[in-house]
Amino acid sequence: MPIDVAVEKGICTIVINRPERLNALDAEHYHALAEAWCRVRDDAEIRVAVVTGAGDRSFTAGADIKSVLTDPPGYDEMWLTQRDQRLDHGIEVWKPIIAAINGYCLGGGMTLMLATDIRIASENATFSFAEVKRGLIGVTSHAYRQLPHAIAMEMFLTGDSIDARSAAHWGLVNKVVPQSQLMEAAIDYARHISLNAPLAVQAAKELALRSRDADLATALRMEQMFNRVLMATEDGKEGPAAFAEKRAPQFRGK
Structure with missing residues (x-):
């Protein structure tokens, strides 16, 4: 190949x-x-x-x-x-x-x-x-x-x-x-x-690249929207739970 x-x-x-x-x-x-x-x-x-x-x-x-x-x-x-x-x-x-x-x-x-x-x-x-x-x-x-x-x-x-x-x-x-x-x-x-949350990692990359061509207000608004979506995911709940329970998080990309 x-x-x-x-x-x-x-x-x-x-x-x-x-x-x-x-x-x-x-x-x-x-x-x-x-x-x-x-x-x-x-x-x-x-x-x-x-x-x-x-x-x-x-x-x-x-x-x-x-x-x-x-x-x-x-x-x-x-x-x-x-x-x-x-x-x-x-x-x-x-x-x-x-x-x-x-x-x-x-x-x-x-x-x-x-x-x-x-x-x-x-x-x-x-x-x-x-x-x-x-x-x-x-x-x-x-x-x-x-x-x-x-x-x-x-x-x-x-x-x-x-x-x-x-x-x-x-x-x-x-x-x-x-x-x-x-x-x-x-x-x-x-x-x-x-080891990090897959959806958060992908969101961080997309936000970083897209915000290069956006004004600051738009970029900050995009950040708010991305975080709001991530908070509703399974991984978004698993991260804080694992932190509170003092254990390694088990992220599934969902």
Whole structure:
């Protein structure tokens, strides 16, 4: 399979499995990855997802230049906006997604990473928007929101790479660890999150992302409405009850 998907104890692990091509994505991989995101979105047993690349050289080098960039889809496909939706283009997945970035994170790899919620990088990870060196542009709108202006523009306009420590300094990643500890660190984050109330976690993510484009009054009103809904759920009652009874809560996502 071009994309390996496994689920264990509420954690879905997604592996881009094409190490011989630095996990570059062709049409088959994009399709399989879209199916994986749909599964994460729709499977109630999944609480958190971790995405990574096979091997230790590359998270993903982005779109496969030899296929995707030299044989682009027809103009008619530009309006098939609901087909093979990607994490950074259209599909709404409110469950937390953690990126375990091993090695190269280039072009479309940056696009994917920027659409995740928590990012762990190996010490050998490198990051770049190299599209300008190929006559194209990268995902500037997502990146510009997550980087200081001068740093974003330097990366966009030069196409040059930054290392893992620089990425952490500028807030692109949460943590840098040795390659041997990468998946362990990512899974630890996933386990920690999976212990929380699933509906509250998803609500927190949706509220955070939607409120970026809302005025403060609207964002605060959304927060009130989300909390009112959560208070009526089974988990919303279980949390306070467990606290009062001094026991670990048993959240069911209901």
